[in-house]
Amino acid sequence: xxxxxxxxxxxxxxxxxxxxxxxGIVPMVTSLWWSFLDYDLIQAETAGETFVGWRNYQVxxxxxxxxxxxxxxxxxxxxxxxxxxxxxxxxAHVMNAKYRGRAIVRTLICAPxxxxxxxxxxxxxxxxxxxxxxxxxxxMDWGLIDGNLRFLTDTTDAGPLSLPLASVVAVRVWxxxxxxVIFLLAGMQSISRSLYEAASIDGASLIGRFRYITLPLxxxxxxxxxxxxxxxxxxxxxxxxxxxGGGPQDMTxxxxxxxxxxxxxxxxxxxxxxxxGVVFLMTSVICIFYIxxxxxxxx
Amino acid sequence: MDATVNPAVRQGxxxxxxYRRVDTITKLTVIAATVIALIYIxxxxxxxxxxxxxxxxxxxxxxxxxxxxQIRLDSYQDINxxxxxxxxxxxxxxxxxxxxxxxxxxxxxxxxxxxxxxFPGMTLILVTILVTQLIPxxxxxxxxxxxxxxxxxxxxxxxxxxxxxGFSLPFSILLLKGYFESSxxxxxxxxxxxxxxxxISTFLRIILPISLPGLAAxxxxxxxxxxxxxxxxxxLLNSSEMKTIQVGIGDLTAEGGGTRYVSMFMAACVLxxxxxxxxxxxxxxxxxxxxxxxxxx
Numbered sequence: 204x205x206x207x208x209x210x211x212x213x214x215x216x217x218x219x220x221x222x223x224x225x226x227g228i229v230p231m232v233t234s235l236w237w238s239f240l241d242y243d244l245i246q247a248e249t250a251g252e253t254f255v256g257w258r259n260y261q262v263x264x265x266x267x268x269x270x271x272x273x274x275x276x277x278x279x280x281x282x283x284x285x286x287x288x289x290x291x292x293x294x295a296h297v298m299n300a301k302y303r304g305r306a307i308v309r310t311l312i313c314a315p316x317x318x319x320x321x322x323x324x325x326x327x328x329x330x331x332x333x334x335x336x337x338x339x340x341x342x343m344d345w346g347l348i349d350g351n352l353r354f355l356t357d358t359t360d361a362g363p364l365s366l367p368l369a370s371v372v373a374v375r376v377w378x379x380x381x382x383x384v385i386f387l388l389a390g391m392q393s394i395s396r397s398l399y400e401a402a403s404i405d406g407a408s409l410i411g412r413f414r415y416i417t418l419p420l421x422x423x424x425x426x427x428x429x430x431x432x433x434x435x436x437x438x439x440x441x442x443x444x445x446x447x448g449g450g451p452q453d454m455t456x457x458x459x460x461x462x463x464x465x466x467x468x469x470x471x472x473x474x475x476x477x478x479x480g481v482v483f484l485m486t487s488v489i490c491i492f493y494i495x496x497x498x499x500x501x502x
Numbered sequence: 503m504d505a506t507v508n509p510a511v512r513q514g515x516x517x518x519x520x521y522r523r524v525d526t527i528t529k530l531t532v533i534a535a536t537v538i539a540l541i542y543i544x545x546x547x548x549x550x551x552x553x554x555x556x557x558x559x560x561x562x563x564x565x566x567x568x569x570x571x572q573i574r575l576d577s578y579q580d581i582n583x584x585x586x587x588x589x590x591x592x593x594x595x596x597x598x599x600x601x602x603x604x605x606x607x608x609x610x611x612x613x614x615x616x617x618x619x620x621f622p623g624m625t626l627i628l629v630t631i632l633v634t635q636l637i638p639x640x641x642x643x644x645x646x647x648x649x650x651x652x653x654x655x656x657x658x659x660x661x662x663x664x665x666x667x668g669f670s671l672p673f674s675i676l677l678l679k680g681y682f683e684s685s686x687x688x689x690x691x692x693x694x695x696x697x698x699x700x701x702i703s704t705f706l707r708i709i710l711p712i713s714l715p716g717l718a719a720x721x722x723x724x725x726x727x728x729x730x731x732x733x734x735x736x737x738l739l740n741s742s743e744m745k746t747i748q749v750g751i752g753d754l755t756a757e758g759g760g761t762r763y764v765s766m767f768m769a770a771c772v773l774x775x776x777x778x779x780x781x782x783x784x785x786x787x788x789x790x791x792x793x794x795x796x797x798x799x
Binding site: 207208209211212213215216218219220222223224225226227228229230231233234237290293294296297308311312313314315316317318319320321322323324325326327328329330334335336337340343377380408409410434435437438440441444445448458459462463466467472475476479480482483486490 | 524525528529532535536539540542543544545546547549550553561562564565566568608609611612614615616619621622624627630631633634636637638639640641642643644645646648649664665667668669671672675701702705726729730732733737748751752754755756764767768771774775778779781782
């Protein structure tokens with residue numbers, strides 16, 4: 204009986220495990236292995252794949268373009284995370300409150316969810332076109348600016364911050380918001396209404412109720428969301444790639460786009476693997492922090 | 503009368519009314535912030551829709567025109583001149599649906615035993631699946647590309663379908679595992695097992711039918727994941743008629759085709775969004791509950 208049960212379990216799990224290993228674990232380990240090899244795709248036939256130790260990491264980390272893209276990766280990820288969580292809390296609150304027309308507001312807030320990232324990037328590129336941007340037109344009408352803002356091409360910068368970087372961040376926030384809102388809404392709905400009723404009888408203000416009931420009880424959900432946003436943010440590729448391809452002057456370049464360029468523009472799979480190895484290290488650090496926090500909580 | 507009122511209550515009322523005034527201000531601020539957020543959220547979608555009904559000349563007019571003179575459907579007819587859009591959409595639907603079915607089939611059986619039974623190596627399997635979920639896609643793209651190439655699956659739908667199913671599996675399994683644990687009472691299958699049903703027939707005849715809502719949620723989730731993908735499809739497919747719709751649109755953006763044929767381009771964007779929209783409306787109702795029971799725990 205026990206044997207039959209185990210056999211059944213292994214048979215049921217086997218396909219999923221095989222696919223996960225083949226498409227997840229094996230490529231990941233291979234990628235780490237490649238980051239220690241000499242792997243120039245153009246010369247691979249003749250040069251072979253020899254072990255070169257940390258050379259690829261040294262090459263990549265002393266490349267000014269990679270350092271820039273790493274800084275951008277962190278800056279953009281943190282900005283996206285902060286904005287998405289702040290806006291997400293506001294909108295989830297609005298979706299959770301009771302009033303007439305709530306269903307419509309809910310649908311409208313979730314609208315960007317069904318817009319594919321590529322389409323989102325493409326529309327925004329058009330919306331942020333220097334000459335024809337409706338946003339520029341509005342700002343001009345209101346007298347807030349003198350000349351058109353060059354959303355995606357302005358090259359004045361302040362440290363890692365620049366207008367193109369802010370524009371790409373805005374689009375990433377736009378694209379990532381609905382998922383976080385739904386996640387937070389699910390969390391808010393699991394908070395008992397009686398807590399709020401008790402608090403309002405005691406005379407707590409709206410802000411007080413949010414500060415002392417909603418926030419503390421949402422903490423576990425917020426923890427998961429922040430971790431997910433950091434992990435997906437560090438490896439983010441699509442919107443940066445489509446909107447600017449990393450430009451102008453690498454101002455919106457991120458680690459994933461840099462790795463892509465190394466692999467498919469310069470055919471250096473070794474440098475690409477080293478760059479993604481750095482991304483992997485960053486996400487691992489986040490995971491370890493998160494798991495440690497979880498363990499401490501369980502104790 | 504006044505003398506009978508407890509002073510503490512009167513004081514309490516005072517506090518209450520003071521908070522009411524503060525609350526009104528808070529509410530107005532929240533409403534104002536929500537309106538601004540809604541403009542930010544809806545403006546691009548409105549812009550895409552209205553542009554798809556205009557002529558290219560009208561879109562490029564300065565200052566920008568907010569409302570089209572008339573609703574034109576020309577760009578939806580002409581779009582075929584720009585890219586074989588219907589072919590691309592069909593490709594996308596085919597690949598996404600196949601991946602979704604495959605991932606749900608494999609994911610369900612794994613999630614079921616992982617949520618119901620204890621067997622040696624189970625924790626290790628769970629951890630493996632979890633770790634895969636946490637790997638950033640870029641760290642596996644390059645070797646996976648080589649792997650697919652070696653397997654002779656480059657430029658085939660099989661390669662794409664297998665990869666999409668694989669990418670979505672970890673999340674599907676975690677979601678379904680949560681679903682089985684929270685929404686399917688184990689008593690039913692225990693009764694079936696006692697009655698002499700084999701494990702496999704219990705799973706097929708009892709568990710699958712009652713967990714259809716969860717299965718549907720996971721299928722649609724995987725479908726949308728595959729539908730939205732650009733990076734992987736653009737790497738694996740290079741024959742032009744096999745492209746998915748996202749690759750078609752991404753290529754147009756990169757080539758600047760978006761500027762010259764902007765009305766057709768916007769129509770393509772609308773068409774690339776509609777199937778996802780239909781799926782979304784379909785799934786919206788139980789998405790919140792699916793997320794609550796699945797991954798927040």
